[in-house]
Amino acid sequence: MHSILVYHTISSPPTPLPGDIDISPDRFEQQLHWLSRHRNVVKLERTLLAPKQPRTTAITFDDGFRDNLTVALPLLEKFQFPMTLFVVADYVGRKNYLTRDELLELSSHPLITIASHGFSHRHFNLLTADRARFELIESRLFLSTITRKEVTLLAWPFGECNRSLEKLAEDCGYYAAWSVWKGTNGRFSRWRVPLGRNDNLLRFMAKANGVYALTKAQWHRLKDDEDLEISQAQVSKHRVPQGRLSASE
Ligand SMILES: [Zn+2]
Secondary structure, three states: OOEEEEEOEEOOOOOOOHHHOEEOHHHHHHHHHHHHHHOEEOOOOHHHHOOOOOOEEEEEEEEOEOHHHHHHHHHHHHHOOOEEEEEOHHHOOOOOEOOHHHHHHHHOOOOEEEEEOOOOOOOHHHOOHHHHHHHHHHHHHHHHHHHOOOOOEEEOHHHOOOHHHHHHHHHOOOOEEEEOOOOOOOOOOEEOEEOOOOOOHHHHHHHHOOHHHHHHHHHHHHHHHHHHHHHHHHHHHHHHHHOOOOOOO
């Protein structure tokens, strides 16, 4: 089965970044080496066309860290692996993030696709529809202007989305979007596997070969069912004073 990996920064900061999102260059190279021997690494869009293709993996990066250009790209070139980079528009030019010129340089590289990660990395579930629409449209425009290319792919910040946001992304002109275990796992919320500094090779193998996703997906379905039962129970509790509950409720 296919897997879609999420990286952030390829670096070794003395203290772990929040969310353990840093991975050392050595460990990253070790992972790429394993992929080169055991998986077929393809462009992200290919996983949409043939989701059941065996042994297939796509590589994505989120946020737009500068080391994606200076550290990750030379290693990706070594293995000739494509990568999709989901950039937060508002982070461009900040310390440790890509500048406009670097983003343009990356976007013209044959292995790299630049995509949107929202305008300002917000929790979309908490936004009004107008603000969510702004984030989706303005980030596309901003990144298209810099890269001089159309931007049609999206990754939800924090991996968060829901059915109405998926519809909104489509309305805002996106071709597809990716989450992290949230949403319907349809074309606008395809699930990805996050990686971090604590992933040794064994854990990486489980994540890259799709086993981890199966377990995690099952856990999320159970959790969603539990949440639904809890909310239904709360609704029922409020109904009690108005009359007896029937079995169908
Ligand atoms: Zn992010």
